Amino acid sequence: MRLLIKQRVFSWADSYDIYDEQGNVRYFVKAELIALGHQLHVYDCNRNEIGMIKQKLLTFMPAFEVEVGGRTVGRIRKQFTMFRPKYEIDFNGWRVEGDFFGWDYDVYSGNSQIIHISKEFFHWGDTYVIDIANPADELMGMMLVIAIDAANCSGRD
Incomplete structure (x- = not known):
C-alpha cells in the first residue's frame, strides 16, 4: 500500500495532508506551536484526532514522543x-536507516524492510511517498515520517 504526504506550504505552522493511492484524503496533520517546540495533531479523514507527535523539550538532539489514543506508544530521537x-x-x-542526503529512509522490523519512505522533489513543500508492506503499519509509519520531518526541521532551527 502507498501513502502520499504533502506539506501545506502557506500555513503558519507545519500542516500535512495524507492521501491514499487513489488520491483520497486519509489523514491530515496540524501543528500547534508551543514554547520551544512542536506538537503535531493527527486526524483521520472525519476530523477525529487519532494521534499526536510531541517534541520533547531541552534535549541535545530533536526528540519526539508518539501518542495514539492518548497513550505514548513510542519515542523518536x-x-x-x-x-x-x-x-x-x-x-x-523498528529501526530506521536513511541515505547519505537524508531524502530516503527504510524502516526495518528485525532484518525485514517493512516501510520505504522517499521524498519527491519539485513540489511546493515537502512531499513524501510511503510504501508500506503491511496495512496494519499504516498509522505508525505515517506518524514516523511526520516525526522524522519535524526532527529534520528542528535540527535546522
Whole structure:
C-alpha cells in the first residue's frame, strides 16, 4: 500500500495532508506551536484526532514522543552523525536507516524492510511517498515520517 504526504506550504505552522493511492484524503496533520517546540495533531479523514507527535523539550538532539489514543506508544530521537541521518526509535522493534542526503529512509522490523519512505522533489513543500508492506503499519509509519520531518526541521532551527 502507498501513502502520499504533502506539506501545506502557506500555513503558519507545519500542516500535512495524507492521501491514499487513489488520491483520497486519509489523514491530515496540524501543528500547534508551543514554547520551544512542536506538537503535531493527527486526524483521520472525519476530523477525529487519532494521534499526536510531541517534541520533547531541552534535549541535545530533536526528540519526539508518539501518542495514539492518548497513550505514548513510542519515542523518536535524531542521533548525532556526521553524514547519514540516523534515528533512535523505541517502539514496535523498528529501526530506521536513511541515505547519505537524508531524502530516503527504510524502516526495518528485525532484518525485514517493512516501510520505504522517499521524498519527491519539485513540489511546493515537502512531499513524501510511503510504501508500506503491511496495512496494519499504516498509522505508525505515517506518524514516523511526520516525526522524522519535524526532527529534520528542528535540527535546522
